[in-house]
Amino acid sequence: MEYLTCNNMTTQEAFYSYIVRLGDDSLILGQRLSEWCGHGPVLEEDIALTNISLDLIGQTNNLYELAVLRENQGKNIDQLAFLRLEKEYENLLLVEQPNVDFGYTIVRQFFFDVYRKLVFEALCNSSDERLAGIAEKSLKETKYHLKHSSEWVIRLGDGTEESHRRVQEAVNTLWKFTDELFFQDEVDQNVIELGLGVDNSNFKATWNSHVEHVLTEATLTIPSNSWQHAGGRKGIHTEHFGYLLSEMQYMQRAYPNMEW
Amino acid sequence: MSTKNIEELEREFQAKIDADIKIEPNDWMPEGYRKTLMRQISQHAHSEIVGMLPEGNWITRAPSLKRKAVLLAKVQDEAGHGLYLYSAAETLGLDREKSIDDLHSGKAKYSSIFNYPTLTWADMGTIGWLVDGAAIMNQVPLCRCSYGPYARAMVRVCKEESFHQRQGFEIVSLLANGTAEQKQMAQDSLNRFWWPALMMFGPNDDNSPNSAQSIKWKIKRSSNDELRQQFIDVTVTQAEMVGLTIPDKDLKWNEARGSYDFGTINWEEFNQVIQGNGPCNKERIDARRNAKENGAWVREAANAFAEKRKKKELTH
Amino acid sequence: MSSKEWPLWEIFIRSKQGLSHKHVGSLRAADAQMAIDNARDVYTRRSEGISIWVIESKLVTASDPDESAEFFEPSESKIYRHPTFYNVPDGISHM
Numbered sequence: 001m002e003y004l005t006c007n008n009m010t011t012q013e014a015f016y017s018y019i020v021r022l023g024d025d026s027l028i029l030g031q032r033l034s035e036w037c038g039h040g041p042v043l044e045e046d047i048a049l050t051n052i053s054l055d056l057i058g059q060t061n062n063l064y065e066l067a068v069l070r071e072n073q074g075k076n077i078d079q080l081a082f083l084r085l086e087k088e089y090e091n092l093l094l095v096e097q098p099n100v101d102f103g104y105t106i107v108r109q110f111f112f113d114v115y116r117k118l119v120f121e122a123l124c125n126s127s128d129e130r131l132a133g134i135a136e137k138s139l140k141e142t143k144y145h146l147k148h149s150s151e152w153v154i155r156l157g158d159g160t161e162e163s164h165r166r167v168q169e170a171v172n173t174l175w176k177f178t179d180e181l182f183f184q185d186e187v188d189q190n191v192i193e194l195g196l197g198v199d200n201s202n203f204k205a206t207w208n209s210h211v212e213h214v215l216t217e218a219t220l221t222i223p224s225n226s227w228q229h230a231g232g233r234k235g236i237h238t239e240h241f242g243y244l245l246s247e248m249q250y251m252q253r254a255y256p257n258m259e260w
Numbered sequence: 261m262s263t264k265n266i267e268e269l270e271r272e273f274q275a276k277i278d279a280d281i282k283i284e285p286n287d288w289m290p291e292g293y294r295k296t297l298m299r300q301i302s303q304h305a306h307s308e309i310v311g312m313l314p315e316g317n318w319i320t321r322a323p324s325l326k327r328k329a330v331l332l333a334k335v336q337d338e339a340g341h342g343l344y345l346y347s348a349a350e351t352l353g354l355d356r357e358k359s360i361d362d363l364h365s366g367k368a369k370y371s372s373i374f375n376y377p378t379l380t381w382a383d384m385g386t387i388g389w390l391v392d393g394a395a396i397m398n399q400v401p402l403c404r405c406s407y408g409p410y411a412r413a414m415v416r417v418c419k420e421e422s423f424h425q426r427q428g429f430e431i432v433s434l435l436a437n438g439t440a441e442q443k444q445m446a447q448d449s450l451n452r453f454w455w456p457a458l459m460m461f462g463p464n465d466d467n468s469p470n471s472a473q474s475i476k477w478k479i480k481r482s483s484n485d486e487l488r489q490q491f492i493d494v495t496v497t498q499a500e501m502v503g504l505t506i507p508d509k510d511l512k513w514n515e516a517r518g519s520y521d522f523g524t525i526n527w528e529e530f531n532q533v534i535q536g537n538g539p540c541n542k543e544r545i546d547a548r549r550n551a552k553e554n555g556a557w558v559r560e561a562a563n564a565f566a567e568k569r570k571k572k573e574l575t576h
Numbered sequence: 577m578s579s580k581e582w583p584l585w586e587i588f589i590r591s592k593q594g595l596s597h598k599h600v601g602s603l604r605a606a607d608a609q610m611a612i613d614n615a616r617d618v619y620t621r622r623s624e625g626i627s628i629w630v631i632e633s634k635l636v637t638a639s640d641p642d643e644s645a646e647f648f649e650p651s652e653s654k655i656y657r658h659p660t661f662y663n664v665p666d667g668i669s670h671m
Contacts, residue, residue, distance in 0.1 A: 031320060034328070037335050038316035039547065041555025042582070043309070043343050044603055044614040050336040051617050057329045064325075078324045102558045148613060155606075158568065159561025166557065251323035251381055258439055260323035260381065260431070286641045340618055347602040350584060356604065357581040413601070420622070562606030563580055569607065 014190030016071035017090070018197050019131065020080065021187070021233065022119075023063035024091035027081055028241075029112060030056030031248055032099060041102050048148060052109070055141040062134045070128075082252040086245055087235035094177035096232070096241045100170070103163070106152045107170040113146035114210050115181045115200075122198035131196070150214050157218025164219065171215065172223045179228035181207065277478050282408040285351040293477055296470065297407055298352050300479060302359045305345035306370035310363075310544050312338045314378040315387060323381060330427050331384060337424070341417045348409040364549045366536060373456050375538030382435055382442075382449035388428015390450075390457040390495065396421055397491050398461065401481035410479075429498065436502040443503075450499070451507045458522075459530045461488040467527075492520050584633040585611040587618075589625035597629050605630075 033053035040046030064077035075083070094112060099105045120142055123135035156167040182204045191197030215222060231237065251260065264272075269288050276283065283289055312335045319335065322328035346356045362368035373391055378384070399421070402414040435446035462468060462484040474480035492511075499506050510523035532538065582604040588597035600619050605611035611630040619625065639647060655661050664671055 034319045034332055037319055037332060038312040038339075039551045039554075041551070041558035042604070043339055043346075044605065044610075044618060045555075045558075047336055047339050047343070047621075048614065048617045050332055050339070051621070054329060054332050054336070057325060057332070061325050061329075081325050082323070102555065151609060151613070155565040156558070156561050159563075159565040160557070162557050163561030163564075247320050250321045255323075255441065258442060259434060260327055284641070286638060288642070336621070340621065343603060343618055344601055350602060355581070416601075559582065559606075560580075562582065562610065566607040 009186055009190055011190060011194060011196075012071040014187045015128070015196050016067050016073065017187045018191045019063050019067040019070070021090045023060045023067065023080070024089050025095050025112075025116075026056040026059040026063065028089070028091045028244065029095040029109075030054075030060060031244060032095065032097075033105070033109075035099055036105065045102075049105075052145050052148070055138075055145070059134070059138050059141070062137075066130055066134065069130075078252070082249050086237060086242055089237070089241070089245070090233050090235055092177065092180055093229060093232040093238055094174065094180065096238060096244060097174060097177065098240050101166060103156055103167040104170040104174065106149055106156065107167060107174050109145065110149035110153050110214070111174060111178055111181070111211065113142060113149050114207055116142045117146050118203040118206060119198060119200065122203070125195075126197065127195035153214055153220070154218040157215070157220040167218070168220050171220055175223050176227060176229045180230040180232060183230055183233045185233065274476075277406050277476075280478075282411065283406050284408045292473070293479070294352055296474060296477070296479055297410065298349060298354045300474075301345055301349040301352070301410055302354060302362070303369050303371075305342045305349060305359070306363045306368055307374065308338045308342035308345060310370045310374045310548065312342075313544050313547055314374055314376070314540070315384060317378050318381060318384050321381070322384075327384075327431075334388070334424050334427065337420050341420070344413040344416055348407075348413040351409045360548075360552065364545060364552070366545070369534060371460055372530060372533040372538065373453075373460050374544060375533050375541045376453065376456050377540050379452075380445050380449060382432070382445040383453070385428050385431030385435060385446065386449040386453045388424055388426075389432050389498070390428075390453050391460065392421060392424040392428055393495065394457050394460045394491050396425060397487050404478070404481055406478035432504070433502045436504055446502075447504055450504050454507050455525065455529075458488060458492070458525055459533075461485075461491065463527065463530075489519050492522055496520055582606045585615075585630045586633050586636060587611075587615045588629040588631075589615070589619055590627035591625055593626065597627065600624075602633060
């Protein structure tokens with residue numbers, strides 16, 4: 001790959017960061033979902049959430065492998081997953097938010113799935129063939145995740161009074177993390193220019209109308225206060241993230257340099 | 261319709277069993293057979309579900325992406341197995357909800373092994389190796405159980421379980437051949453799980469009152485002691501191969517029997533754990549009860565939604 | 577806490593093109609869509625299927641095993657329904 005510089009960043013560096021970010025989103029959400037295993041609201045749903053978590057961890061694996069392949073920074077995929085500092089993870093704030101209850105978990109998943117489906121659809125045309133391949137496989141998974149989360153948003157929203165209240169509260173709380181889905185910086189500008197990555201500003205309107213459509217069917221409303229939070233893509237996280245990491249990294253930190 | 265008396269029906273029933281004809285849900289069966297099966301299948305289902313917790317305890321702390329995925333898939337399989345088994349129990353008229361309530365109230369039992377804590381990552385290896393190993397030994401004969409739905413569920417379970425023991429043994433061998441710290445971790449784990457694993461086969465045959473009848477009905481196909489011995493004989497060799505020591509000073513090859521002699525199991529501990537006094541009984545049941553209670557609003561919402569939709573369809 | 581349990585559904589899976597759907601077990605779901613989704617996660621985790629049917633268990637009508645003698649045995653004597661009942665002279669093929 002040729003070296004191009006734009007905003008003091010080589011293409012490799014930008015592409016690397018771009019893929020690692022995609023992987024970080026998958027990893028952190030997969031980690032969150034895995035917390036449900038054994039504690040789901042009903043056995044069948046326990047299995048469903050675990051399946052989604054497994055898909056996300058599989059995506060993480062593929063994406064980190066590609067990142068390491070395209071730009072070797074001396075880290076293997078497990079070192080990427082388990083041995084970075086908090087500020088070195090650049091996942092969306094949305095995916096690190098705690099499970100709280102099944103309603104929060106589903107709303108978080110739904111906002112993410114709508115976005116992820118659009119990302120992977122576009123990435124199927126990436127000029128990096130291997131990334132396009134990963135996107136194609138992940139797109140199939142994501143379509144199913146979206147079907148699952150949309151159905152549940154509607155069920156819970158239009159279910160009982162209590163479920164409506166809970167899931168509306170989740171929408172209100174998590175809405176402030178949705179603008180960040182469309183965050184862009186020099187990493188994005190670099191990869192967009194070369195056709196490696198996607199211009200997510202193109203599908204903000206689609207995301208909005210899709211989300212609005214499902215929420216309407218679920219008799220839910222988008223909160224009027226739209227003050228938005230961001231920082232994940234710059235490594236500035238919410239307080240929840242440190243705890244997630246200390247649990248996830250426990251083994252690698254306590255027993256460095258060992259095979260498991 | 262049927263004018264046969266009970267003795268005739270029972271004789272015909274036993275003749276079917278003896279001829280290895282499977283019993284299906286709507287067939288006539290003695291009350292004792294039905295009750296024994298309901299108890300055994302639901303205990304088995306509960307064991308799968310409670311069994312998710314000790315391993316689930318390490319999913320978020322798994323040391324690599326590969327191990328995380330494998331462990332998640334394994335614990336997920338256990339949920340699936342619980343579900344297949346609850347389904348088999350439902351064919352006997354045992355409602356899943358009721359059966360789960362019996363688990364939460366302490367009325368229904370589950371395998372004592374899951375009341376032991378998982379303290380280190382090595383326990384994920386030991387559980388796969390010993391606990392799944394023991395479970396497979398128990399379960400393979402059940403694929404030939406006389407009750408059709410149970411036998412079919414077990415075929416599915418056994419097929420899926422084959423990777424469980426292997427992944428466990430892989431973890432153990434890696435640690436046993438790893439750093440001194442890792443080897444110690446594996447040995448400590450074996451020390452903690454060895455005896456509880458032997459207890460999984462249940463009381464000695466002399467103290468297992470229902471066993472003879474269950475064997476006659478082909479609900480059970482081998483005795484507790486036979487299976488336990490079989491398990492010890494294969495496992496000792498595996499431990500030697502990875503260089504770990506079985507924590508039993510009385511363990512000795514008996515040439516005449518062609519089997520290992522082994523020490524005395526602490527049956528008092530077994531009874532205490534079964535009665536609810538094990539290290540994690542309370543935590544396990546609390547976790548299951550919380551899952552059910554915290555999920556109540558979700559299940560109700562889905563019901564309410566389904567009903568609303570049905571009404572909508574009718575009026576359109 | 578008494579919440580109404582979700583209904584029970586019987587699950588049928590077509591394992592590959594050309595085979596019929598086969599009963600694999602049951603599960604609980606609030607509605608048909610959820611039953612299909614759950615069946616996918618519960619019964620096809622190892623690519624066991626390409627098509628799923630679900631039917632609420634209470635809608636299945638079964639024949640009565642007590643009547644199985646009068647119900648099924650008469651057909652056992654009608655061996656003329658099976659091709660092996662007939663003699664075909666040697667040398668005749670494609671029949």
